[in-house]
Amino acid sequence: MHDFEAMAAALKASGQYRVQRRLQTRLRINDSRGAPTKLGLFVDVETTGLDPTQHEIIELGMIPFSYLPDGLICDIGLPFERFQEPTSPIPPAITRLTGITDAMVAGKRIDVDAVRALVERASLVIAHNASFDRRFLERLSDVFVFKPWACSMSQVDWIDEGHDGVKLAYLATGAGFFYDRHRAVHDCRAAIELLAAPLPISGVPAMEKMLEKARRPSWRIWAENSPFDLKDVLKARGYRWNGDDNPNPRAWYIDVDDGQREAEIGFLCKEIYLREVDLPVREVTAFNRFSDRI
Numbered sequence: 001m002h003d004f005e006a007m008a009a010a011l012k013a014s015g016q017y018r019v020q021r022r023l024q025t026r027l028r029i030n031d032s033r034g035a036p037t038k039l040g041l042f043v044d045v046e047t048t049g050l051d052p053t054q055h056e057i058i059e060l061g062m063i064p065f066s067y068l069p070d071g072l073i074c075d076i077g078l079p080f081e082r083f084q085e086p087t088s089p090i091p092p093a094i095t096r097l098t099g100i101t102d103a104m105v106a107g108k109r110i111d112v113d114a115v116r117a118l119v120e121r122a123s124l125v126i127a128h129n130a131s132f133d134r135r136f137l138e139r140l141s142d143v144f145v146f147k148p149w150a151c152s153m154s155q156v157d158w159i160d161e162g163h164d165g166v167k168l169a170y171l172a173t174g175a176g177f178f179y180d181r182h183r184a185v186h187d188c189r190a191a192i193e194l195l196a197a198p199l200p201i202s203g204v205p206a207m208e209k210m211l212e213k214a215r216r217p218s219w220r221i222w223a224e225n226s227p228f229d230l231k232d233v234l235k236a237r238g239y240r241w242n243g244d245d246n247p248n249p250r251a252w253y254i255d256v257d258d259g260q261r262e263a264e265i266g267f268l269c270k271e272i273y274l275r276e277v278d279l280p281v282r283e284v285t286a287f288n289r290f291s292d293r294i
Contacts, residue, residue, distance in 0.1 A: 023172070023179040023189065029196045032074040037066035040073075041122035042152075042192050044184040045136050046098045048086050052135040052292075053245060056086040058105050059098070060140070061184025062118060065192055071208030073196040079185045080118055083108035098182045116143045124214070128152045128168055128191045130290040138291060145293070148286030150214035152191050157209065162200040174200075214286050219261045220294055222280040224251040226272050234272070246292045255284060 011017040043062045049055030064077035083105040090102050119125065120143060127133035130151035137144040158166050163174045169181055171194050180186045195207040202209070222242075223234055231252065235241075239252040256264045261281070269276050288294045 018176075020173065020176060020178050023177045023193060025189065026076065028075050029073050032066065032068060032072075035068055037068055037074055038123040039121055040065050040067050040124050040126055041119060042126045042188040043133055043137065044127060044187040044191075045133050046094075046100060046182065046184055047136060048088075048090055048094055050132070052139055057084055057110070057136055057140060058086055058090060058094075058100055059083050059184045060110050060115070060137075061186075061188050062115075063185065063188040063192060064118065064122065067207060071195075071205050071211050073192065073205070073207055076189075076192060079188070080114070081185045082110045082114075084110045100183075110140065112141045115141055119143045119147060122147060124148055124150055124286070126150045126152055126191075126195075126210075128187065130154070134290040135292055138293075145291070146287075148214070149290050150210050150286060151290060152195055152206070152210055155210045155213040156195075156199075156206045161202060161206075168194075214289075216258065218255050218257055218284045218289070220253055220255050220282045220284050221261070221264055221268070222249045222251045222253045222282075223268055223272060224249045224280055226252055226268075230272055237267075244292070248292075248294070249280060 008019045008021075012019050041062055041064050043060070045057045045061075046059040047055050047057050060080075060082050062080040066074045066077075068074065083100070085102075085105045085108050090100060090105070095101055119141070125134075125144065125147045126149070128151070130149050130153075134144065134149055153166050158171060164170050168187055168190055172178060172190050175194055175197055177190075177193070179190045181190075195210065196205060198204060199206055199209065223239060226234060231241075234252045234254075237254070239254045241252055242248050243250055254264065265279060265281070268279065282294055284294055
């Protein structure tokens with residue numbers, strides 16, 4: 001019988017190979033040792049497109065897990081996975097990406113009462129690219145509106161920690177494992193594994209870093225009615241354009257940390273408007289971050 005672990009160790013020790021292991025399902029990562037834990041819920045959706053006002057969810061995956069307030073992930077619960085038939089055929093590009101076909105979703109509906117029962121128990125909802133998943137899920141059920149959210153993609157400094165990118169596939173490769181991608185529950189499980197692991201440089205669990213950012217308020221500043229010829233200046237500084245059909249201003253905006261609010265408004269007055277100006281500014285917390293509601 002082959003000793004694959006010995007082979008893997010020998011390949012790694014040679015310095016000429018990198019070993020990738022298939023991600024294994026496990027129900028416990030750390031022992032809480034009786035300490036009180038919180039319930040996290042990792043969510044992922046597969047959809048017919050990128051626009052939640054036009055496109056639809058075709059698969060929802062959710063995995064609950066317990067964690068300590070400092071971010072140590074303990075037990076992983078049973079997954080929730082459901083298909084939903086959209087009102088029009090799944091685009092071929094989406095089927096190629098996800099492997100989900102019209103036949104797989106035919107006649108299927110997501111039980112929103114079952115979703116609510118699981119989400120209501122959670123202290124925190126997490127997604128990898130929460131600005132995508134949250135906007136879809138708030139349209140599925142208002143239970144997602146009233147929960148705090150965190151993002152494992154944008155609220156961990158993966159690049160500064162030595163990773164080559166922020167997509168799950170890049171992060172998994174850097175962490176030494178592979179998995180069946182672009183299926184909701186598999187993506188959830190991979191992301192939880194990444195959050196539980198110590199980061200390459202700081203050595204602390206990624207979950208701890210994410211929680212630190214999620215708990216801090218930030219501010220969204222809208223550069224409303226800014227001069228058109230300075231749009232490239234705003235874009236280069238990190239501003240994004242809101243052109244969507246939502247209640248927010250059709251304007252460039254930026255999110256800044258609490259301590260940067262006044263400095264950013266000062267920049268706009270001095271460099272963009274050339275005068276003092278009263279701009280729309282809104283506090284952003286885990287309860288409205290990543291949502292169309294800001």
